[in-house]
Amino acid sequence: MPKNRVYDLIVIGSGAAGIIAAIVAAREGKSVLLLEKLSKIASKLKATGGGRCNLTNTLTNEEFMARFGRNGRFMQDALAAFDNKALVTFMDEIGVATHAPDGFRVFPTSHSSMTIIAALEKEMQKLGVEIQCNQKVQRLLVVGEHITGVKTETDMLNAANVIVATGGLGYPVLGAEGDGYTLANELGHKITDLSPAMMPLKTKEEWVKNCRADTIAKVELRVDLKKYKKLHATGDLIFTNHGIRGPVVLDFAREVTPILKKYDEVPLLLNLTKGRNEEEIQNHFKRELEKNPALTAVELVATLLPLSLAGEICKLAKLDEAVKYKKAEGAKRAKLLSLLAWTPLTIIGHDGFRMAMITRGGVSLKEIDPKTMQSKLIKGLYFCGEIMNLDGPCGGYNLQWSFASGFLAGKLLK
8 A cells, every 4th residue: 555645435344334335435536545444344244134134125115214103214324325136236236146035134145144244355356446454444544524544443544535334342252342322422423322222131030941832922011100201112022031032022122121221220111912902812712711711811812922921921910820610710811911902121230332233323313414424514424324323223224325325425425
C-alpha cells in the first residue's frame, strides 16, 4: 500500500453490510479500502443461521418494515433500492444460487454461509477492493464537519468517505466489542440504550427442565405487566434446562431484555394450546371424555400437550395425575383450565451479549439520512447494518437490512 494514499472510501467492518457497501462503491469506480480488526473477514456472517445463512425472506417491503416496529419506515429507501428480489439477483450474479424451501426464508442452495463468503470475497478481489485484516480503527478523522479518514493502531488512512459497519455487541467471540458506537459517539452521535436480543431466556420456575424433549408449536407469549400489556409474539417454543428458547423466544427476547433492566423479574403468560381459551379447552375435554370417561387428568391434558408438559401443568394445578379427571375437585379442574389458557412463567435473566445474535439499540436514526445512510452531523460519514438503532425478528430480517443499508451507503452521496 502506497504511503499517504487517499481512498474514495474506507469501510470499517467486514460483515454483510460492510462487504456489500465496498462492492457497490467499487462497481461505481471508487477506490475502496475494507478494514477488519480480526484475522479473517465475515466471521459473524459465517455463523449466521447456524452456518446456513438465512439471507432474507419473501415478504413484501411493507410487510417487512412492519416487523421492525415503529422504526421500520426508516428502511423504505434502502428497501426500494435493494429489496429481497434485488438481493437474490445480486447473489445469482456473483454465483450463489438461492431458494426458499419453506416458501418464506431464503437460503443459499448449499445451505452454507461459506458459499456466500467465498463469492463475496471473489467479487471484491475482481473489483480491486483492498482488504486489510488485523486493523482496528481507533478514531475517525474529521476536519470541520467533513470526514477525512481513520486512525488505526498502526496507520493514518485518508478517505473522503468512511462507512462504519462494525455491527453490534452480540457474540463478542466473533469480534463484537461495540467499537462503532464509540467512534460514532466521539463525533457527537447519540447512541440509544443497548440491549442483547435474539437469545434464550432464563426462568425462575424450575419445572421447565422436565419438558425439554418437545417443541411446542404456535405458543403465544405475553408480558404480564400493565405497562407492557401490548407486547406479544407467537411461534414455536422449546423448554430448556434453565428456561425457554425457540423462534418465538428469540424474537420476543428483544422486547424482554430492556424490561429486565428496569425490573428484576418479568412475568410472562404463555398460551400453550394453539390459541384456545378456557371455554374451547373445556369443550375439547368434553369431547375426549365422551370417547373415554376414564381418562386421568394428565391423560386428558396429553391430548393437547406432550406428556411431560401435561404432567407439569397438572402439578401446577395440584391435580393428582392418577385420579380420573371426572373425580377431581371442581376448583382444581378450573385451575387447570386457567393454566392451560395462560401458563405463567417468570423471566429472571439471560446470558447477555455473549449469546445474543442481535443488539437492540444503536446510533440514533434521527441523525442518519435514510435516503443515503449518511450522517446528518458529519459529511462523508455513513452507517449501515446493525450499528444503527434498528433490529428485527428471526427469519432473514436483520441480514436483509444489513445488505440493503450497505447497498445504499455504498452508493455514496453524489
